[in-house]
Amino acid sequence: MRLLTPPPPPLHEAHTLVLALLSVSDKRGLVPFAQGLARRGIQLLSTGGTLAALRAAGVAATPVSEHTQSPEILGGRVKTLHPRIHGGLLGRLEVEGDQAEMAAHGIPPISIVAVNLYPFRQTVASGASEPEVIEQIDIGGPAMVRAAAKNFRHVCVVVDPDDYEGVLAELEASGGVGEETRRRLMRKAFAHTAAYDAAIAGWLADQAQEPFPAELSLAFQKVQGLRYGENPHQRGAFYREHTAPAEPTVAFSKVLQGKELSYNNILDLDAALGLVLEFPEQPCAVIIKHNTPCGVAVDGQLVRAYRTARAIDEVSAFGGIVALNREVDEACAQALAETFLEAVIAPSYAPAALQLLGAKKNLRLLEAGPGLASPQARPRVQRDARSVSGGLLLQDRDAAEPPLDWKVVTRRTPTAEEEKALRFAWRICKHVKSNAIVFAQPQRLLAAGGGQTSRVDSVKIAALRGGQALQGSAVASDAFFPFRDGLDEAARAGATCVIQPGGSVRDAELIAAADEHNLAMVLTGVRHFRH
Incomplete structure (x- = not known):
């Protein structure tokens, strides 16, 4: 196969694209993206399962082993770690010496890289054995992503399938991918590999039962930007862990209706959820105002628990945050609708309850899932992090059980x-x-x-x-x-x-x-x- 040589420098906003390398674990949108590249005359390189998926869809792609003239070895552990791949990713097309070396060694530039990494977190979450988890530590993928991101002036690196459409749109419009987009995707790529490495480091620390390692890496993904932080002059955003923990959480709850969650809403919802988890044995209602409990009650019926909790301090309950640990039925929904509330979090909502509360357009409803309704639901020991000037405090959450004896x-x-x-x-x-x-x-x-x-x-x-x-x-x-x-x-x-x-x-x-x-x-x- 004849590989096109790059045009002379300078190559900036719309240089001619030659090769694209596709090697993805998350195959969402892969085939349409590859088809769009192929329509532009871009030659595709691929590996393993990605190559099989492309061929099954009728998309022509060259195996990386054919491109490198080097077979995959060690059961697929070594596929892309080759000068013909990394030279094509790292070559600086504006540097005469780089171009000369690439020409001397027959290394064409790779202009687009679409790579996302082995499903390490998902494998850990599945309860897989240590050898299975170790095999999901990607080596070649992060190396390609980092190389491509480092050379962003000449390479467009895509780690998120949600970016495929935008990249194709720019290619269709101008024949290239603009520098602003390449810079944005570079930042995303380095964040992607950093989070991946943090997940590995965290799992290894857990395996060693080392909750407070000498060097701490934390990785979270953005859920949403917030209108502001605690006050309008403060910026804010909401992040969550990459993998949902076993217990119910605000971060992984489903927002069913209402205004956008605010910084203070999220803090209060977390406080309310943490407290309602203290009483899993029977229906419980918690009302939080400014991160402080102003109503807590348990009862055989959820609606009675809520009415009792509200009656404790009805003034404070106005505009409060409510957590409930059983499904909200129509009777409970009617009681909730009687007072202005900011947000409610519960395991689930009966259809009649949703219909009734739907009239409260601004009321935020969060569904935490069936785990919150379990009589065995308890807060688990997690790490609790708080920032201080120039540092971070880390501790176990206070999940101590009530004393059985005293x-x-x-x-x-x-x-x-x-x-x-x-x-x-x-x-x-x-x-x-x-x-x-x-x-x-x-x-x-x-x-x-x-x-x-x-x-x-x-x-x-x-x-x-x-x-x-x-x-x-x-x-x-x-x-x-x-x-x-x-x-x-x-x-x-x-x-x-x-x-x-x-x-x-x-x-x-x-x-x-x-x-x-x-x-x-x-x-x-x-x-x-x-x-």
Whole structure:
């Protein structure tokens, strides 16, 4: 086959294209793209499954092994790692020496590369064995992508099938691919290989049970641009992991209707989902306002759970974010429609519920999937990353289970009803900003206070919100009471029992204070700070 030689430099906006190399794992749009290139007189090189797909569609393509005059070896591990490939990708057509060497060695330029990499993440997600996963670590693909991207002035590199149509349109319009497009595709290509390598590094760290490696690579894909960040003068965007985790997440939920999600919506939805996952055993409703729980309740029926949660603080519930852990039926939808809400996330929605809520055009509805409705649904241990100036903090998520046992340190032991209320309050408490104080009954939140610089102020805020409803309540504290004043205020507000980690140098003083108030107090030994 005669290969055309490149035209003389300079070759910029519309140089003549000679060869295109196609080698893709994701074959979406492959055949139409190849057909479009062929119509332009571009000769196609290909490998393996891509070559078979092209031939099956009647598209003529030359095997890479024929082009290189070198067979695939090592079971296909080595196909494209050859000077005739990489010389064609890296040759600088404006450099006289490069052109001379390419001519001397019979290396034609490759002007278009469409490559996406072995399905490494999908193989990991499938539960494949280590040898199977290792075989999905692509070597030749990233090398070609990086070479083509480095030489973007002369090579158009495409790693995303969604870009095929635009590339063909430019070829049809001008006979070449413009520099602005080539630069954009170069950036996308390097991001693609970086994310791929990050996935490999992350899997290897997981295999070694090394959650905090010496060098950390994180890879996320953009879900959407946001109108702005927390405030209109801040830019924002939403990213997610490349592979959906096993548990329900906001990032992988399906948006069914409503206005575009905002930065603050996403934060609050994540907070609401994290809290509703604490109560998988029965229908639960959570209402979040400004990342703080203002309503939490469980009940045998979802609609009753929601109405109870809303009644806790109807003023704060207005404009709130709701999470539900069972399918939304028509009755629950009717209750949701009674109040202005920003967003609702649930496992699913009955057709009648969707029809009813469809009248609320701006209400954002998210479907998290059936996993959220499972009685076994629980938050799993994941890494939690937060940026700081010039760095990143990384930790395990606080997925500690509620204590199955605890240490009773007061003269009075909690009653069975108090014990239920204490466990309920403790589950909520880790989702409130520290210093966190939560008053609760066995099946509902009564009031919460948090985000204060002193624990006693958090108690006072919760007491002010709860009022007379706090009589006979349980109180949870995310960390120990440093002084007895917070405990005194809780007793004055109406609490009859307390759950807290303990561990203060004043524990003895706190126990004595609890006994003075006839409070039952238990220590968990586990702290739940949330800064």
